[in-house]
Amino acid sequence: MGLIARNIEAVGVPTVTISLAKALTVAVGVxxxxxxxxxxxxxxxxxxxPLQQRTMIFAxxxxxxxAKQAGLMAEPGYRWRRETYTEPDWAQLxxxxxxxxx
Amino acid sequence: MTKNLTLRERLSQQFxxxxxxxxxxxxxxxxxxxxxxxLTGDIPFSPLRKPLAECRVALxxxxxxxxxxxxxxxxxxxxxxxxxxxxxxxxxxxxxxxxHKYYDHTDxxxxxxxxxxxxxxxxxxxxxxxxSLAPRHFGFMGHIDQALISVLNQQTAPEVAAKLRAxxxxxxxxxxx
Numbered sequence: 558m559g560l561i562a563r564n565i566e567a568v569g570v571p572t573v574t575i576s577l578a579k580a581l582t583v584a585v586g587v588x589x590x591x592x593x594x595x596x597x598x599x600x601x602x603x604x605x606x607p608l609q610q611r612t613m614i615f616a617x618x619x620x621x622x623x624a625k626q627a628g629l630m631a632e633p634g635y636r637w638r639r640e641t642y643t644e645p646d647w648a649q650l651x652x653x654x655x656x657x658x659x
Numbered sequence: 660m661t662k663n664l665t666l667r668e669r670l671s672q673q674f675x676x677x678x679x680x681x682x683x684x685x686x687x688x689x690x691x692x693x694x695x696x697x698l699t700g701d702i703p704f705s706p707l708r709k710p711l712a713e714c715r716v717a718l719x720x721x722x723x724x725x726x727x728x729x730x731x732x733x734x735x736x737x738x739x740x741x742x743x744x745x746x747x748x749x750x751x752x753x754x755x756x757x758x759h760k761y762y763d764h765t766d767x768x769x770x771x772x773x774x775x776x777x778x779x780x781x782x783x784x785x786x787x788x789x790x791s792l793a794p795r796h797f798g799f800m801g802h803i804d805q806a807l808i809s810v811l812n813q814q815t816a817p818e819v820a821a822k823l824r825a826x827x828x829x830x831x832x833x834x835x836x
Contacts, residue, residue, distance in 0.1 A: 558721050558801065558835040560696065560808070564816035565719075565831055566703035570823050574833040580682055584689030586702040596676040598722070598762040600834040604770035611779055617832055618711060618788075627704035637678075647788045650711050 559585030566627075573621045575600040575613060582630065590630045591616045595637050602635075608642035609635075615645035622650065664760055672763040688804075695808040707830060709790075714829035717793035718746075719819070721801035722767060722774035722836035723759025726750065731758035732800040739803035741811035743819055746796040752778065761802040762836050774836050793826045801836055 559582060562572040566588045576582040576592040577600060591613070595602070602609035612635070620631045664672070675681055692698070707714070723732055725744040733740040739761075746755065752771055757764045767774040777796065783789040797819050803811050823831060 558833055560692070560812045561719060561721070561799065561816045561819065562831075562833050563703050564812065565820045565823055566705050568817075568820045568824050569705045570820065570828055571705045571707045571830040572833055573830065575835065577678075577835055578681055578685030578688070581685035581689045581692070584686075584698070585692055586698055588702055588704050594678050596678060597681050598676065598764055598767060598836050599773055600720075600722075600836065601773050601776055604766040604773050607772070607779070610772050610776060614776055614779055614783070614832070621707055621830060622711065625706070627702035647783070647786060650788055 559587040562587050571621065573617045573624075575617060576630070579630070586628060587630075588627050589620050589624045591620055592630050592632050593635055595635075603638065606642070608644060609640070612642045612645055615647070615650070618650055668760055669763075672761070675761075676763055691804060692808055695805070696812050709829055711789055712787055713790045715791045715793055715827060716780060716789055717823055717826065717828045717831045718775060718777060718780065718796040718834070719799070719831055720775050720797075720834040720836065721799045722762075722764065722834065723757045723800045724755050724771070724775050724798040725758060726754050727756050728754070734758065734760050736807075738805045738807045740800045741803050741807045741815050742799075743815055744798040745822075746775075746777075746798055748777075748792045748794055748796060750777075759800055759802070759836065764836070767836070774834055776832075776834070780832075790829070793823070793828045795822070795826065797822075
């Protein structure tokens with residue numbers, strides 16, 4: 558996954574990657590990653606749990622907007638099956654206009 | 660297809676589903692990747708150039724998704740399969756299936772959003788959080804090893820990167836499995 562992200566980024570397309578394997582993500586050098594300590598096969602969380610899935614998407618988009626350098630890893634720290642999720646405040650992302658980086 | 664796995668494959672999946680075990684596996688995989696690919700030098704980085712509401716997004720996953728009409732990934736080669744499948748953005752979700760025996764995809768089979776959040780992104784476009792979806796998304800199979808790591812890194816991944824450029828994609832979300 559990390560190698561794919563690097564190849565895409567190298568041609569000028571920004572990427573954000575969800576990671577379930579921190580050591581691999583760090584070693585490969587992924588441009589932007591959101592790491593969660595969850596079981597393999599569940600990058601967005603549990604099945605039929607749209608609020609959890611959308612929260613992960615929100616975390617990824619937030620990192621995409623915030624990252625100003627390569628190799629950043631966000632760790633929101635969500636525990637597996639022990640969190641209560643609500644609908645993310647998408648308007649926050651709309652308000653955040655990065656524009657062309659200086 | 661999870662139901663066709665041997666007992667050994669099933670046990671192995673359950674073992675690797677434990678996050679601490681997966682982390683050990685990740686350390687070994689990192690070492691092997693380092694042996695196959697030169698990772699010295701800077702991590703590539705491209706800044707986001709537009710507000711999200713104007714961005715065109717593509718989804719990529721290594722969860723082993725492909726269309727039912729496409730050739731499944733190679734499950735026989737122990738080093739995996741570095742090829743990819745194009746997923747049209749307007750696909751009906753029931754046309755997508757998963758071929759991957761190295762993780763337990765029972766949950767992803769039941770709810771594809773667990774690995775490939777296309778439905779959520781359709782909704783985010785509707786809500787104007789995101790500008791639009793790319794005309795195609797890309798499925799890979801994870802678990803690529805040995806010489807095939809180089810094939811991925813030098814051939815198939817650059818090919819997909821070029822297709823994303825051609826589709827004028829503003830950013831890509833990548834999900835593993």
